Amino acid sequence: MMEWIVSILLISGSLFMLVAAIGVVKLSDVYMRMHAITKAASLGAILMLAAVLLWHPQWIVAIEALMVVLFVILTAPIGAHMLARVAHRMKVPIGEGYVMDELQEAIDRKEMDPDAQEEGKSIDAEKL
Numbered sequence: 001m002m003e004w005i006v007s008i009l010l011i012s013g014s015l016f017m018l019v020a021a022i023g024v025v026k027l028s029d030v031y032m033r034m035h036a037i038t039k040a041a042s043l044g045a046i047l048m049l050a051a052v053l054l055w056h057p058q059w060i061v062a063i064e065a066l067m068v069v070l071f072v073i074l075t076a077p078i079g080a081h082m083l084a085r086v087a088h089r090m091k092v093p094i095g096e097g098y099v100m101d102e103l104q105e106a107i108d109r110k111e112m113d114p115d116a117q118e119e120g121k122s123i124d125a126e127k128l
Contacts, residue, residue, distance in 0.1 A: 002054060009051035016044030028095035030087050038080040042072050 023036025049065045088103055 006051045006055050009047050009054070013044040013047030013051065016040045016047065020044065030092050031084055032095060034080045034083055038076045042076045045069075045072050 017040070020037050020040035023040060024033050027033045027036055046069050049069055053062055053065045085103070
């Protein structure tokens with residue numbers, strides 16, 4: 001019975017990884033590709049780690065699997081967010097179908113409001 005559960009977890013994790021890889025190849029722009037790779041590949045990795053944990057039920061494996069799952073959960077969205085912001089600032093072209101650009105609207109509001117610009121300034125090293 002345990003072999004079936006582990007097999008199902010490994011196959012489903014592999015399928016999610018395959019979907020992520022196909023999404024990276026087939027999707028039209030960098031933003032959609034990042035969405036595919038962070039969501040599907042993260043879930044695929046978590047499912048595979050769950051299979052490893054069920055196959056080797058030792059406490060050290062559980063700790064290592066939990067640490068990797070937490071690392072993936074914490075770093076994948078942050079990395080994708082930072083890459084998306086860099087792509088937006090570099091004016092990477094977007095695909096068809098986008099309705100609005102909330103980040104550009106926020107940047108435009110900040111440029112128009114002089115008080116917001118003062119708050120966003122960094123501290124000069126010479127003043128310290």
